[in-house]
Amino acid sequence: MSGKCAAPFAPHVSPCAAPLAALIVCALLMLAPSFARADIEVRMPASEPRTFATSEWDGVEYITADDVSLIYSASLYWRPELQKMTLRLGDFHVKVTAENPNVVIEDRVIHLAAPVLFRAGHLQLPLDLVTNILPDLCPYPVIWRPEPRLLTVGAPGSVILDVTRNMLPNGIELIVRPSGPADFVTRELDGEIQLVFPGSRVLNEQVPLLEDDPFLLDAQWIQNVDTLTLVVAKTDSVIDYQVTREGRPERIVVRLSAVPLIKDPQSTSGTMRALTSPSGRTRQIGRVVIDAGHGGADMGYQNGAIIEKDITLDIAKRLGRVLEEEYGIAVAYTREGDEEVTAERRTEIANEAQGDLLISLHVNASTIPALRGTEVYVHSPGIGVSERIERIVEEATTRYRTEVVGGLLDQSLRMIPWDAVQTGYKKRSGEVARSIQRAFNEGEDLPTRGVKQGPIGVLAGADMPAVLVEFGFGSSRDDAKRLIEKTSRERLAEQVARAIREASSG
Ligand SMILES: [Zn+2]
Structure with missing residues (x-):
């Protein structure tokens, strides 16, 4: 593989897919994805942005396969008898089927917002393929604007x-x-x-x-x-x-x-003022709202003895007990039994309880059995690039359907407004998340995969700092072993409780 990423309008078929290929290998090796991109030679896109018209079918925005081939210099192979099309992007094969919402990229299935359609004499691809999935193959900005329904590629960004x-x-x-x-x-x-x-x-x-x-x-x-x-x-x-x-x-x-800076009069841009002091809100955590993920008919992830809804409820109760009995921190629950509660209702319960922290408990899952470890999420309306790619190659995490609002793979055309209430608590949420990650690290029951950001439905509307904890991967044999043991669930609950206590300065 050349490692080069060709301009999107190059007249030849170019190995545009190199970065994703490298990234997939990287993700499989569980290295930092950025390694793969370190030596990629960047050629800038054409100086003029190119625009492509999109069309709406059944309430969803589509772009023709022909335009996609122009944008990514892909070759197209259409097999009418099977209603299947293969787009060859460099070494990558992207396969779509008419009337089917699944796209197959190198044996991995990704769900689009809507099915591929054959309309107006063209194969129509849901726009989220172009705005959210394929951009990871090439670093050019791809922007869609509803007015006047044009997709702009290659500019004006950098x-x-x-x-x-x-x-x-x-x-x-x-x-x-x-x-x-x-x-x-x-x-x-x-x-x-x-x-x-x-x-x-x-x-x-x-x-x-x-x-x-x-x-x-x-x-x-x-x-x-x-x-x-x-x-x-x-x-x-x-x-x-x-x-x-x-x-x-x-x-x-x-x-x-840490000292006042001498201002440079030559600076062409920038804000030069002291930062505001930390928010005046209390940092003391007096009441924690514990949200046991899933429940009732919504089982969450299931794999043998691992039933996510049961594990989250068990850890929730253990966590609540330690917080109340050892640290005198009040606790409220979004569910205390095996019942189904919507994401909206969970947020509502948290806000009604006027908690100082919402903590949502889950078990992760992946199609890659080697993936293991804890993750702590804070809500962010956007999602990091490496996480998006990780999500693509790790697809089939059950979490995606239930926990992520505006999930990349499901409904990526929807923008989540910046003014979502949780944004104001992001810094504090980050502090609590890091404290929990540190406690997991010290506890050594499960490896830690770090603090991450993503659009998370149950946290988005919480009027308090909020974090979501993934207690390891149910799909990993090692993690599953820990999650099945009551004693390690108790230790994980104790680690989280201690982290909450440490994050509370009151
Ligand atoms: Zn879950």
Whole structure:
């Protein structure tokens, strides 16, 4: 494989699929996906953006297979007797069937928002294939606008190559490397600095973070349908920051400092003011709302002795007991028995209980048996690039259907508004999530896979900090063994309770 990613309008069939191929191998090896992209040569798309008309069928937006082949320089093979089409993108084969919502990419099945249709003399593909799944094959911005129903490819956004991190005497700097001139706006939201790049994509989305970094709490890329955002959460020791464009080729530098910064009059962009102090809301956690995932007819993940709804309820009760008895923290439950509760009702119960924390408990699953370990999620309206790709190759996680609102694979055309109430608690939710992940790490019952972000329905409307915990993979033999044992479930509950206590400063 060449490792090159051709421009989308190259006249020849080009190996556009190289990055995904590398990423799939990478995900299988469980390495950081960004490794694969480190040596990819980037050629910029055509200078002029190209637009493609889309059409609506049965209330869903579609694009013709012919246009998809133009966008991705793919060759098409149509087999009328089977009503099947193969799109060859470099070494990758993407197979679709008329009247079928499944797309097969290299033996993996991905569900589209709607079935593929044969209409108006063309094979029509649901637009989410183009806006959400295929873009991971090439880093060009692909933006669809409902007015005037055009898909714009190749511009006007930019491609961000990577972010590096430098120590300074009294702080740090993050250096963002765009592949060309990049437009962005800087904004501050709940004490976080956000650099918003319209219509852009990032190649290597890993941001170098240190354990217990004195200045940087967290930094992540959030990829939305039409924006790319770098979210930088600073620690309380940072009293000043600066965002500037510097050098040639141009870099975007985010400086976080424990001392006031000397302002550079040459800076062409940026916000230069002290960060607001941490939110005035109490940090004490006096009441925790525990949400045992699934219930009733909704079994969650099932595999032999692993029945997710039972495991989550058992851990929920153990967690509640430890919080009340050992730490004197009040507890409310979204369900206490084997009953079905909708995601909306769970959020409602949490808000009615006026909790200081909502914690939703789940068991993960994957088609890859080797995947194991805990994950802690905070709600974010967008979803990171590597996670999207991970999701594609790990598809068939039952979690996706039930827990993720606007899930990539189901209904990706729906935008989730930024003003969802949970956004205001993201920083605090992140602190609690990291505390839980640390406790899992110290407990050593299960390996830890880190704190992640994604659009999570049950958390989105919670008017309090909120996290979702995946207690390992039910599909992993090692994790399943732990989840079946009462003693390790008790230990996992104790670890979470201790983490909540530690995250409470009151
Ligand atoms: Zn679940």
